[in-house]
Amino acid sequence: xxxxxxxxxxxxxxxxxxxxxxxxxxxxxxxxxxxxxxxxxxxxxxxxxxxxxxxxxxxxxxxxxxxxxxxxxxxxxxxxxxxxxxxxxxxxxxxxxxxxxxxxxxxxxxxxxxxxxxxxxxxxxxxxxxxxxxxxxxxxxxxxxxxxxxxxxxxxxxxxxxxxxxxxxxxxxxxxxxxxxxxxxxxxxxxxxxxxxxxxxxxxxxxxxxxxxxxxxxxxxxxxxxxxxxxxxxxxxxxxxxxxxxxxxxxxxxxxxxxxxxxxxxxxxxxxxxxxxxxxxxxxxxxxxxxxxxxxxxxxxxxxxxxxxxxxxxxxxxxxxxxxxxxxxxxxxxxxxxxxxxxxxxxxxxxxxxxxxxxxxxxxxxxxxxxxxxxxxxxxxxxxxxxxxxxxxxxxxxxxxxxxxxxxxxxxxxxxxxxxxxxxxxxxxxxxxxxxxxxxxxxxxxxxxxxxxxxxxx
Amino acid sequence: xxxxxxxxxxxxxxxxxxxxxxxxxxxxxxxxxxxxxxxxxxxxxxxxxxxxxxxxxxxxxxxxxxxxxxxxxxxxxxxxxxxxxxxxxxxxxxxxxxxxxxxxxxxxxxxxxxxxxxxxxxxxxxxxxxxxxxxxxxxxxxxxxxxxxxxxxxxxxxxxxxxxxxxxxxxxxxxxxxxxxxxxxxxxxxxxxxxxxxxxxxxxxxxxxxxxxxxxxxxxxxxxxxxxxxxxxxxxxxxxxxxxxxxxxxxxxxxxxxxxxxxxxxxxxxxxxxxxxxxxxxxxxxxxxxxxxxxxxxxxxxxxxxxxxxxxxxxxxxxxxxxxxxxxxxxxxxxxxxxxxxxxxxxxxxxxxxxxxxxxxxxxxxxxxxxxxxxxxxxxxxxxxxxxxxxxxxxxxxxxxxxxxxxxxxxxxxxxxxxxxxxxxxxxxxxxxxxxxxxxxxxxxxxxxxxxxxxxxx
Numbered sequence: 076x077x078x079x080x081x082x083x084x085x086x087x088x089x090x091x092x093x094x095x096x097x098x099x100x101x102x103x104x105x106x107x108x109x110x111x112x113x114x115x116x117x118x119x120x121x122x123x124x125x126x127x128x129x130x131x132x133x134x135x136x137x138x139x140x141x142x143x144x145x146x147x148x149x150x151x152x153x154x155x156x157x158x159x160x161x162x163x164x165x166x167x168x169x170x171x172x173x174x175x176x177x178x179x180x181x182x183x184x185x186x187x188x189x190x191x192x193x194x195x196x197x198x199x200x201x202x203x204x205x206x207x208x209x210x211x212x213x214x215x216x217x218x219x220x221x222x223x224x225x226x227x228x229x230x231x232x233x234x235x236x237x238x239x240x241x242x243x244x245x246x247x248x249x250x251x252x253x254x255x256x257x258x259x260x261x262x263x264x265x266x267x268x269x270x271x272x273x274x275x276x277x278x279x280x281x282x283x284x285x286x287x288x289x290x291x292x293x294x295x296x297x298x299x300x301x302x303x304x305x306x307x308x309x310x311x312x313x314x315x316x317x318x319x320x321x322x323x324x325x326x327x328x329x330x331x332x333x334x335x336x337x338x339x340x341x342x343x344x345x346x347x348x349x350x351x352x353x354x355x356x357x358x359x360x361x362x363x364x365x366x367x368x369x370x371x372x373x374x375x376x377x378x379x380x381x382x383x384x385x386x387x388x389x390x391x392x393x394x395x396x397x398x399x400x401x402x403x404x405x406x407x408x409x410x411x412x413x414x415x416x417x418x419x420x421x422x423x424x425x426x427x428x429x430x431x432x433x434x435x436x437x438x439x440x441x442x443x444x445x446x447x448x449x450x451x452x453x454x455x456x457x458x459x460x461x462x463x464x465x466x467x468x469x470x471x472x473x474x475x476x477x478x479x480x481x482x483x484x485x486x487x488x489x490x491x492x493x494x495x496x497x498x499x500x501x502x503x504x505x506x507x508x509x510x511x512x513x514x515x516x517x518x519x520x521x522x523x524x525x526x527x528x529x530x531x532x533x
Numbered sequence: 534x535x536x537x538x539x540x541x542x543x544x545x546x547x548x549x550x551x552x553x554x555x556x557x558x559x560x561x562x563x564x565x566x567x568x569x570x571x572x573x574x575x576x577x578x579x580x581x582x583x584x585x586x587x588x589x590x591x592x593x594x595x596x597x598x599x600x601x602x603x604x605x606x607x608x609x610x611x612x613x614x615x616x617x618x619x620x621x622x623x624x625x626x627x628x629x630x631x632x633x634x635x636x637x638x639x640x641x642x643x644x645x646x647x648x649x650x651x652x653x654x655x656x657x658x659x660x661x662x663x664x665x666x667x668x669x670x671x672x673x674x675x676x677x678x679x680x681x682x683x684x685x686x687x688x689x690x691x692x693x694x695x696x697x698x699x700x701x702x703x704x705x706x707x708x709x710x711x712x713x714x715x716x717x718x719x720x721x722x723x724x725x726x727x728x729x730x731x732x733x734x735x736x737x738x739x740x741x742x743x744x745x746x747x748x749x750x751x752x753x754x755x756x757x758x759x760x761x762x763x764x765x766x767x768x769x770x771x772x773x774x775x776x777x778x779x780x781x782x783x784x785x786x787x788x789x790x791x792x793x794x795x796x797x798x799x800x801x802x803x804x805x806x807x808x809x810x811x812x813x814x815x816x817x818x819x820x821x822x823x824x825x826x827x828x829x830x831x832x833x834x835x836x837x838x839x840x841x842x843x844x845x846x847x848x849x850x851x852x853x854x855x856x857x858x859x860x861x862x863x864x865x866x867x868x869x870x871x872x873x874x875x876x877x878x879x880x881x882x883x884x885x886x887x888x889x890x891x892x893x894x895x896x897x898x899x900x901x902x903x904x905x906x907x908x909x910x911x912x913x914x915x916x917x918x919x920x921x922x923x924x925x926x927x928x929x930x931x932x933x934x935x936x937x938x939x940x941x942x943x944x945x946x947x948x949x950x951x952x953x954x955x956x957x958x959x960x961x962x963x964x965x966x967x968x969x970x971x972x973x974x975x976x977x978x979x980x981x982x983x984x985x986x987x988x989x990x991x
Binding site: 312 | 749764838842966
């Protein structure tokens with residue numbers, strides 16, 4: 076049986092395309108960077124924009140305060156108590172846009188070029204959140220009502236670890252009770268191949284600070300007799316991997332569970348090409364842990380990455396300082412059943428064991444999220460497959476994902492409901508990097524897939 | 534025989550103290566940061582300030598252009614062709630002042646607190662250069678003439694490797710011909726202990742750039758399958774030393790010549806205290822190459838220091854990027870007979886041998902200077918000892934220095950004249966760091982020592 080989107084909805088989407096794009100642009104123009112305190116007011120503006128958007132289409136909306144950025148909670152419950160209820164999750168905060176000079180057009184001035192919509196947050200996740208709102212609007216406008224009840228949760232702290240979301244979900248568990256959760260914050264395997272995500276890596280993010288002298292010293296007058304914090308940091312970072320590029324933190328792999336053979340088989344059948352992937356990165360060559368393919372390295376293996384380095388003099392020319400301090404941002408991607416708390420304990424113990432006594436070394440845990448693997452079945456999963464086929468003209472593939480959406484595990488465990496991850500990004504879309512984009516076609520098809528999901532489930 | 538400064542000069546110095554301080558402040562207010570192109574005009578302003586100062590006291594002055602910042606060349610030759618000629622060298626450029634927020638008073642607004650004159654360049658080297666000019670002024674004012682001819686060379690590129698000075702000296706070798714060179718750009722061993730410097734370490738300064746992906750990547754979507762440039766850089770930097778903190782670049786120590794036993798004996802007799810030195814640094818503990826004392830580590834052993842690190846995200850909070858590139862500034866201090874060209878060759882070969890093939894690694898030589906050891910004797914050395922005793926009330930000690938003044942070797946080899954290094958800085962004066970200062974007392978005594986040097990040599 077082939078699935079297609081019904082003509083009434085399709086007609087409405089075409090008719091309202093221009094207006095919807097203008098609205099999305101307005102949303103993307105708000106620099107809702109959750110990691111930066113100076114953007115706190117912008118983050119709130121984005122929440123208020125969502126509130127207006129959702130109220131306009133007929134939802135009851137509340138901006139729920141948290142100790143950090145607020146959660147936007149929207150409800151449409153007119154399907155009645157006997158209809159199923161589904162929860163849609165997305166986030167309206169974005170990553171910092173720096174380095175700004177590498178953007179071809181400004182990060183918060185959306186621009187369409189060659190079928191791509193460029194803007195910070197276009198794909199991660201404002202665009203994917205917004206297409207859900209527009210799909211609901213379409214059904215309400217065309218049919219007068221939805222066949223299911225909808226609860227929409229949009230948070231403003233996903234890019235800084237969703238620290239307050241678990242508390243929010245726990246405190247509002249009755250109100251959020253549902254038959255399933257739908258999240259669009261991920262990528263399709265390739266253009267034209269709709270995808271359902273079966274796994275996410277977790278995250279344990281650290282800052283390592285090494286402190287030596289009180290101030291930067293003259294490297295001639297002191298160099299050789301004072302341990303250099305930048306050198307000490309480099310040696311600590313070098314100790315995080317062995318020569319086979321395995322993580323060398325003792326105990327790091329102890330709780331890793333083997334990957335299901337069925338999923339590994341699906342993974343090996345995917346039309347994946349190392350050369351194309353390499354081309355996306357622009358790196359001279361690929362490389363990673365010995366003994367694994369690229370997809371296995373990204374989807375099924377934990378990592379330890381240096382995300383940032385800062386010490387001493389970094390300007391033009393030469394300055395002969397022995398730096399007073401050195402800083403690294405380091406994060407581990409985790410797979411089931413590695414938990415951030417345990418990895419934090421192992422990281423701290425390892426760094427302490429290798430740090431030289433002549434410097435002060437501190438490891439600060441910035442945030443963490445648990446890894447996740449899905450059950451591949453049930454009404455929501457089946458409806459998702461049908462909806463994707465209707466919108467994209469082919470059945471979805473089952474894929475993994477190296478990134479982290481820590482809230483998926485939060486929803487699943489607290490609400491005891493299955494989570495369906497159907498995302499409309501693409502590889503190479505520069506999420507978290509300059510020139511982030513979303514495919515305009517995927518945005519359009521995504522909107523239709525979500526509309527089809529709700530009509531299918533009704 | 535005890536030496537003291539003659540009363541006529543002493544009287545003059547006291548009488549003109551206030552005016553001379555105002556003039557020095559004016560000189561220190563000019564932010565002549567040679568490493569920063571945006572300060573090029575300030576560097577020239579400092580040269581012009583010197584020109585006016587030297588012309589006012591009766592010298593013939595020329596600002597000599599170079600491909601970089603100009604050299605100020607001043608001459609006073611009225612002692613006649615049969616009198617000896619001495620060359621004074623100093624530099625009017627300064628190190629960058631960053632990080633600005635660590636300065637208690639602004640770097641280019643001189644301030645006296647507790648007997649210390651705080652300003653960028655106060656001790657390195659504008660203050661020490663300026664006291665030479667004032668000493669000449671004093672003798673000319675009080676005695677009507679000097680007993681020796683003086684050539685004063687002030688360069689504007691010492692802090693960026695004096696790249697054009699060797700050419701300048703070579704091109705003007707006849708005009709610069711002299712019986713000896715005097716340089717005040719170093720420190721005394723301790724307060725109240727005048728010192729003559731018998732050795733300088735050389736320098737070979739590099740920038741190491743590691744490039745991987747074209748742009749910063751999402752560390753979830755790509756991490757594990759793309760070699761991380763920051764991790765690669767950390768591993769390269771960690772390979773620069775072994776566990777005994779010896780430099781591990783193959784061949785690095787091959788050309789090191791043993792230190793003269795007489796100098797080592799003088800060194801061991803100096804009243805040096807590790808605890809005091811540690812206190813100056815504020816570090817938790819001292820540390821360096823196994824098997825050497827602190828003074829040996831600083832004065833007689835070569836080093837390899839990381840001067841700066843930059844990669845990926847370094848702002849507030851967490852950003853999960855796999856950085857596109859990583860940069861380190863790395864410099865080696867050299868001892869006789871290590872030469873920068875050879876160390877550059879060894880560094881490059883080593884980095885290439887340990888760099889992983891999945892990233893592009895480049896080593897750029899930013900600048901270099903040869904190490905130097907003095908002959909301890911001759912008329913200039915003897916007069917220096919007497920002058921220091923006259924000004925400070927005790928005979929000088931012979932010390933080493935871990936820093937580099939590459940031009941010393943340049944003057945000695947091109948002009949074939951002995952170089953006397955008598956400096957008036959102190960340990961802990963924060964040269965190259967925030968809150969640089971010079972002791973007001975040393976500045977005053979330094980001026981008198983130089984005046985005594987010229988009258989003694991006449």
